[in-house]
Amino acid sequence: MTAKSIKNRDAPRRTRARRGEGERLREQILEAATRLLVETGDEDAVSIRAVADAVGVTPPSIYLHFADKNELIFAICERYFDRLGQATMEAGAGSEDPIERVVLQGRAYIRFGLENPEPYRVLFMRKASATPLPFQYEKILESSGFANLVQAVSDAIEAGRLDGDPMLVAIYLWSAVHGLTSLLISKPDFPWPDKDAVIEQVTRSAIRGVTVGVNLGPEGRPRGKGESTRRARGSI
Amino acid sequence: MTAKSIKNRDAPRRTRARRGEGERLREQILEAATRLLVETGDEDAVSIRAVADAVGVTPPSIYLHFADKNELIFAICERYFDRLGQATMEAGAGSEDPIERVVLQGRAYIRFGLENPEPYRVLFMRKASATPLPFQYEKILESSGFANLVQAVSDAIEAGRLDGDPMLVAIYLWSAVHGLTSLLISKPDFPWPDKDAVIEQVTRSAIRGVTVGVNLGPEGRPRGKGESTRRARGSI
DNA sequence: CCGCTAACATAGCGCCGTTAGGTTAGCGAG
DNA sequence: CTCGCTAACCTAACGGCGCTATGTTAGCGG
Numbered sequence: 416m417t418a419k420s421i422k423n424r425d426a427p428r429r430t431r432a433r434r435g436e437g438e439r440l441r442e443q444i445l446e447a448a449t450r451l452l453v454e455t456g457d458e459d460a461v462s463i464r465a466v467a468d469a470v471g472v473t474p475p476s477i478y479l480h481f482a483d484k485n486e487l488i489f490a491i492c493e494r495y496f497d498r499l500g501q502a503t504m505e506a507g508a509g510s511e512d513p514i515e516r517v518v519l520q521g522r523a524y525i526r527f528g529l530e531n532p533e534p535y536r537v538l539f540m541r542k543a544s545a546t547p548l549p550f551q552y553e554k555i556l557e558s559s560g561f562a563n564l565v566q567a568v569s570d571a572i573e574a575g576r577l578d579g580d581p582m583l584v585a586i587y588l589w590s591a592v593h594g595l596t597s598l599l600i601s602k603p604d605f606p607w608p609d610k611d612a613v614i615e616q617v618t619r620s621a622i623r624g625v626t627v628g629v630n631l632g633p634e635g636r637p638r639g640k641g642e643s644t645r646r647a648r649g650s651i
Numbered sequence: 652m653t654a655k656s657i658k659n660r661d662a663p664r665r666t667r668a669r670r671g672e673g674e675r676l677r678e679q680i681l682e683a684a685t686r687l688l689v690e691t692g693d694e695d696a697v698s699i700r701a702v703a704d705a706v707g708v709t710p711p712s713i714y715l716h717f718a719d720k721n722e723l724i725f726a727i728c729e730r731y732f733d734r735l736g737q738a739t740m741e742a743g744a745g746s747e748d749p750i751e752r753v754v755l756q757g758r759a760y761i762r763f764g765l766e767n768p769e770p771y772r773v774l775f776m777r778k779a780s781a782t783p784l785p786f787q788y789e790k791i792l793e794s795s796g797f798a799n800l801v802q803a804v805s806d807a808i809e810a811g812r813l814d815g816d817p818m819l820v821a822i823y824l825w826s827a828v829h830g831l832t833s834l835l836i837s838k839p840d841f842p843w844p845d846k847d848a849v850i851e852q853v854t855r856s857a858i859r860g861v862t863v864g865v866n867l868g869p870e871g872r873p874r875g876k877g878e879s880t881r882r883a884r885g886s887i
Numbered sequence: 888c889c890g891c892t893a894a895c896a897t898a899g900c901g902c903c904g905t906t907a908g909g910t911t912a913g914c915g916a917g
Numbered sequence: 918c919t920c921g922c923t924a925a926c927c928t929a930a931c932g933g934c935g936c937t938a939t940g941t942t943a944g945c946g947g
Contacts, residue, residue: 416748424727428844429940430818431894431895431943432893432894432895432942433893433944433945434892434893434894434943434944434945435893435945436893436894437893439844439893440663440894442782451929456780457778457780458778458859462933462934462935463935463936464933464934464935465935472839472895472896473895473896473897474894474935474936475895475896475897475936475937475938476894476895478937479893479894479895479936483696483933483935483936484935484936514813525947536778539833539834539837539838540776540837541692541837542694542769542772542835542836543774543836543837543838543839544692544693546837546838551837551838551840551841552838552841552842555838555841556841556842573718576916579852579856580844580852581899582851583844583848583849584852585785585851586831586834586844586852586853586854587827587831587849587852587857588847589834590827590828590830590832590834590853591823591826591830591853592826592830593830593833593834594825594826594828594829594831594833595822595826595828595830597776597803597829597830598775598777598822598825598826598829598832600778600779601775601776601777601778601779601781601782602775602782602786602787602788602791603725603779603787604779604784604787605787605788605791606792607786607822608816608819608822613819613821613822613823614759614781616815616819616820617821617822617826617827619818619821619860620815620823620857620860620861621823621827621856621857621860621877622860623859624856624857624858624859624860624861625854625856625859625860626913628681635813667911667912667913667925668924668925668926669912669913669914669915669924670913670923670924670925671914671924671926672924673924673925675924676926688939695903697901698903698904699904699905700903700904708926708927709927709928710904710905711906711907711926711927711928712925712926713922714904714905714906715925715926719904719905720903720904720905776934778917795913810899813941824942840919888945888947889920889946889947890945890947891944891945891947892932892942892943892944892945893942893943893945893947894926894941894942894943894944895922895940895941895942895943896921896939896940896941896942897938897939897940897941898937898938898939898940899936899938899939900936900937900938901934901935901936902932902933902934902935902936903921903933903934903935904928904931904933905930905931905932905940906929906931906933907928907930907931908928908929908930909925909926909927909928910924910926910928911924911926911927911935912923912924912925913923913924913925914922914923914924914944915920915921915922915923915924915941916919916920916921917918917919917920917921
């Protein structure tokens with residue numbers, strides 16, 4: 416009780432919440448942790464101790480609202496996850512053409528990832544053991560983003576514009592845009608060509624890969640409209 | 652010197668290296684660390700202390716051969732990086748057709764990633780600040796894998812089979828295969844369709860996206876052989 | 888006014904990466 | 918054959934981490 420009490424820390428002497436207002440701390444924690452994550456751009460900077468300091472509280476108090484650190488991290492990133500879905504959805508609404516819809520969604524997806532690299536990395540580039548199950552499964556399937564992609568793909572297939580199984584095609588397109596996004600995030604010092612050019616290349620070429628009306632060259636196994644890509648071919 | 656000396660640890664009482672044989676420890680460290688990484692499948696299990704214990708040495712001795720932990724981790728993964736390049740190169744040699752070459756390379760790439768998920772994750776899915784510059788730049792550009800991909804793409808373009816700028820097309824194809832690889836690694840609990848089917852979909856459709864001889868449907872801006880994809884189109 | 892409990896804090900455990908500074912052992916010089 | 922030099926290690930510890938068991942305080946209901 417004597418000395419050492421001079422906590423010249425960051426936070427402005429937070430006043431204890433009133434009875435029944437315990438949830439206020441949760442919001443303050445999320446706010447401070449989000450700031451830490453985006454300002455440092457480094458997940459590791461979001462330590463329980465740093466967040467507690469920023470909020471003006473002691474580390475154990477964090478655990479009154481989050482089971483562990485990972486839950487806090489994903490509570491932050493869940494908001495970005497939702498915004499990603501929203502952004503792609505809104506972008507897709509920019510056209511009536513089902514194919515152009517997909518392209519618009521893809522471009523918006525990549526751009527969002529590049530604008531929020533660390534949340535994107537947490538959400539989509541982490542090791543599985545550090546990713547809560549919902550963020551591997553339901554959250555994705557039920558997200559407006561993925562659902563909208565599958566919908567747009569299905570529409571395009573039904574309209575005779577795309578070819579293949581909706582789920583397989585959606586995953587393929589997702590792979591392409593996620594691949595570019597994640598590479599741009601983890602290898603910023605790679606000698607990338609003009610970023611917009613790369614984004615255009617990936618989104619346009621990817622959709623072109625499943626667009627109908629393609630006749631391959633003489634040596635390349637020609638594929639008619641009869642033989643679809645619904646079922647995978649053997650092994651080769 | 653009295654008690655506490657009973658180190659019932661893992662290693663079998665390593666004998667000190669002779670003069671001039673200090674490099675022996677480096678190999679033993681790499682060996683033990685590699686085992687730890689692949690057996691646990693978790694980079695975090697490769698702690699300096701765990702490696703030291705496994706080798707039968709004290710933690711500071713690690714720093715005689717590696718500047719920091721990251722250098723150790725990437726020394727491990729560099730071998731996998733080389734093997735990835737080798738694997739894709741050998742796979743590509745399985746065909747004379749430049750397009751089929753690319754497909755074979757892509758399939759080998761994905762398979763290698765799935766067989767070595769944690770090394771792949773370290774090499775290609777880490778945050779940039781934790782990835783040494785060579786692994787963002789030179790190592791990739793000069794790797795047999797990437798070089799071979801660019802070569803195969805260039806050959807195919809020159810043969811009139813593919814369309815576009817070699818570097819942009821190579822990056823596009825890399826994005827597709829890396830995208831699927833990384834998603835399969837970080838979201839193993841996602842309800843993926845049959846894995847081989849997804850791999851076929853991605854590799855086949857991706858290459859199809861840049862294959863010549865494509866005529867889009869009526870509404871989709873038709874593109875002749877004159878208008879190439881060399882330069883990126885405006886904004887949309 | 889008082890006690891109950893929500894809303895915190897104190898203190899500390901075991902882990903981590905890393906470092907400063909000792910110790911030991913083998914080889915070459917004399 | 919010894920002796921010193923230095924390569925090849927070790928001891929001890931620092932500061933930071935996630936997390937927990939346990940203590941304290943403050944405000945509202947009775």
